[in-house]
Amino acid sequence: MxxxxxxxxxxxxxxxxxxxxxxxxxxxxxxxxxxxxxxxxxxxxxxxxxxxxxxxxxxxxxxxxxxxxxxxxxxxxxxxxxxxxxxxxxxxxxxxxxxxxxxxxxxxxxxxxxxxxxxxxxxxxxxxxxxxxxxxxxxxxxxxDTYGAAWALARYGGAVAGSHRSGDAVDQEARATRSRAGKRRHWERGGAAPALPPVSTALPETETEAETGQGSKGRGDAVTSHRTGRRTGQRTGHRTGREDDAGRGAAVYPGAGTDAGTGRDARIAPPGKTYGALSALPIAALRLPGETVAQLSRLGLRRIGDLAGQPRASLARRFGTGLVYRLDQAMGAAPEPISPAAPPERFSIRLSLPDPIGLEADLLAALDRMLPPLCDKLRRKGRGARQLRFEAYRADGSMQWLGVGLARASADPERLRPLLAMKVGEVDAGFGIDMLRLDVTVHEPVHARDPVGHAEAGRVVAARLSGQTALDDLMGRLGARLGLEAITRRHPASSHIPEKSALTLAAAWSEPATDWPAPAAPRPLLLWRPEPVQATDHPDPPRRFRWRGRDFTATGLEGPERIAPEWWLEEPDWRSGQRDYWQVETDRGDRLWLYYAYGGALSSGWFCHGSFG
The missing domain is CATH 3.40.1170.60 (MutS, DNA mismatch repair protein, domain I)
Structure with missing residues (x-):
């Protein structure tokens, strides 16, 4: 395999x-x-x-x-x-x-x-x-070979590991200190002792691996792999811009490049040689937290090759098992399952014409050929079209499109065709149309049968017999002319505040309201923002008052109905506190809805809130 x-x-x-x-x-x-x-x-x-x-x-x-x-x-x-x-x-x-x-x-x-x-x-x-x-x-x-390695090469392929400060701390040491540090053996600095090759082949193998940047023994010799990573890192620095080892390496975007030593693409790790491709990359390529990257950089561990040569127990004890686990995932020692994601379902159909067309009858005939197979695709997937896009490609290379929407998702050609036929007249054929495309931009699941119990069976049958489908088709036709957003319906809301007792919803994306709760007292047919009424400032209803520049005399009174504001919400119109509402019949034939505000944060007085007709 x-x-x-x-x-x-x-x-x-x-x-x-x-x-x-x-x-x-x-x-x-x-x-x-x-x-x-x-x-x-x-x-x-x-x-x-x-x-x-x-x-x-x-x-x-x-x-x-x-x-x-x-x-x-x-x-x-x-x-x-x-x-x-x-x-x-x-x-x-x-x-x-x-x-x-x-x-x-x-x-x-x-x-x-x-x-x-x-x-x-x-x-x-x-x-x-x-x-x-x-x-x-x-x-x-x-x-x-692994997702972790591919992720690292995509974001850091060919990058040169930098320092966490302005200059390299090792390069700023005294020469005598660097000289003594270079003479220390690798296993005395915390690494594992290397397995020495035969004397006759030791020097050629080491030179070959150092030149190619690909260890033929994978992760075998720790010393050789460590040196290989440093040499490769010095030769593949083709990225430009800023590089931050603390996790902001995403600000630098690598481009195409090749390894100067081997001539291969720095973004491709040869099969079985993941370590050689990653050893020169910065440790941020291991998908580590920024704090961990900064701590490792302060210790002088800036490349993946530097980590691979360190004792794993010490790394896990100081930085946690996450560091070792990420390293194993990148090298393939630990599994990292990835599940394929299904692409989004698309439903579309295209019709290429041998000769350009331009008549409305020809466009309707084309729709008759395109809609049945498109609806068959929708039905096989259990979906219904909610919005469609009709595209007409002209012979001069230009394109015109128009869209229609349905109040209820459907996969029936007889319900889609009338809406599209209303829009076909808006198509400008120009020098002729040589290709048509019909695309379902929004679709929803539909079911041939609705699973209902005995209690709901009567309601479902009554809704179907009452012409619910006809209402949906009517909203679709009106929406094709006015837009579905312009068609609204009222729904009850759970609030005793008069102006908040109903919600205005888009009719195409809401179900008809079935049960309206009965209010404690009748509500007026017309509601407006409270308007001041000139009357005596007293809770008792006035016999005479002036409103909108006219004088009224009360001939009948009904009330009061006390309504208090919702204290947990801030409503500017209800800062006057609780109200006492009265139905007042006047000598002019009006039946007004007046209330007395007790003040609160504002002054008290009488106001008119609506009319019963």
């Missing part, structure tokens, strides 16, 4: 480049997305121009504006970015059917047995880079 090969694709600028694809004007200046971090705002994804200006992810927004005055920012949208990564998930399926997602800006692909279809792993990486360039995306790939 061949070695397992894992490809890690990291999109370091995913959030920023997604918005740049929608608005190319954002790419003309330094641009970054902004996210909340506690009570502050920090930078998220950065464009290439923003990185060139010295900005980095996680930088406070005010510091970024101080460093780059022309910085453009937009709010980060994790949900849209996740949906965009789902689109990239479908694209990545061309390289392997096994694609997973473990991070919000990266994909992991199992390439076992697939790379030869593209001419090898190097050719496959070239195809990945070409596709992402065409999409306007920055990508950093890495291929290795």
């Amino acid at each position: 061949p070695n397992r090969r894992i490809l890690s694709l990291w999109f370091p600028r995913l959030g920023a480049e997604r918005l740049i694809r929608q608005d190319p004007g954002l790419g003309t200046a330094p641009f970054a997305t902004v996210r909340d971090a506690g009570n502050a705002q920090v930078l998220g994804a950065l464009s290439a121009a923003a990185s060139a200006a010295g900005l980095y992810p996680g930088q406070p927004l005010r510091d970024a504006h101080a460093a780059c005055a022309d910085l453009l920012t937009r709010r980060a949208n994790p949900h849209r970015e996740a949906a965009f990564l789902g689109v990239l998930h479908r694209w990545a399926a061309k390289f392997s059917p096994w694609v997973g997602r473990k991070e919000p800006d990266a994909l992991v692909i199992d390439l076992t047995g697939c790379a030869h279809l593209f001419g090898g792993e190097a050719a496959l990486l070239a195809q990945v880079m070409l596709d992402c360039t065409d999409l306007g995306l920055s990508v950093s790939p890495g291929i290795a």
Whole structure:
């Protein structure tokens, strides 16, 4: 069985480049997305121009504006970015059917047995880079036997491990101290004693491994592997920008490069030689916490090869078992299961025409051919279309699209066709349409039968006989003209405050209200914001009062109904405290809803809140 090969694709600028694809004007200046971090705002994804200006992810927004005055920012949208990564998930399926997602800006692909279809792993990486360039995306790939190694190569491939301070502490020592330290044997500094090879072959093997950066014995000789990692690290430093061993290495994005000593791609670890590929990388590539990386750097352990030569018991005792476990995962000694993620379901159909069309009748005939197979796909998956997008591609290369929505998800062509037919007249054929596409942008699960018990069976049958489907179709037709958001319905709310006793909901995304609770007293047909009434400031209802510039005489009274404000909420209109409501019939034929406010934080008095008709 061949070695397992894992490809890690990291999109370091995913959030920023997604918005740049929608608005190319954002790419003309330094641009970054902004996210909340506690009570502050920090930078998220950065464009290439923003990185060139010295900005980095996680930088406070005010510091970024101080460093780059022309910085453009937009709010980060994790949900849209996740949906965009789902689109990239479908694209990545061309390289392997096994694609997973473990991070919000990266994909992991199992390439076992697939790379030869593209001419090898190097050719496959070239195809990945070409596709992402065409999409306007920055990508950093890495291929290795394990996910941990592929993750490290994708983010730190070819990186040079730096120090936690401004200068290398070892290089700043006195020469005599460095000279004595170099003469100390490796096992006296805490490492394991090496297994010495035969005398006749010791020198050639050591020289070969040091030159190639690939130990033929894997993790065999600790001294040779340690030296190999340092030499390789000195030769593969092709990354530019900032590098922070304390965990901010993500601010530096590696590009394509090769190992200067071997000529191979630094992002590909040869099969079975994971240690040789990772030994020169900084320890931050092991996915360690920033505090652990900083502590190891202060001890002079800055490369993965430095850790591999240390006693494991001492590392686990001082830094915990997580450090050793991450190292074993990267080297393949500890398992790291990864489950493939199913790509998001997409339902669409395309119709290519031999000759351009432009008549409305031709478009309707095309819909009659496209809707049945599309609805069959939906029914096989138990889904129903909620929103559809109809695209018309013209012969001159341009495209026009229009969308329709349904009040209830459906996979019935007879319910979808009338809505699309209402929109077909808006299509401008131009020089002719040579391709049509129908895409279900929003879909929901539907069931042929609703599982109900005996108590609900009568209600379900009554709802179906009352024409619920006809009401849904009516809302769909009105929504095609006005928009589904413009159609609303009222639902009861659990509040005794008059203006909060009902909620206004979108009719297409809510069920009809069945049971309205009966109020303690009748409510008026019309409600408005309380308006002052000129009357005697006394809780007893006035016989004569003035409202809206007219004088009224009360001929009938009913009440009072006392309503107190909700003390756990801050309502500006209810700062006047509790109210006594009265139904007042006037000599002008009006039946008004008046109340007396007892004051509270405001002055007391009479107000008019509504009318009974």
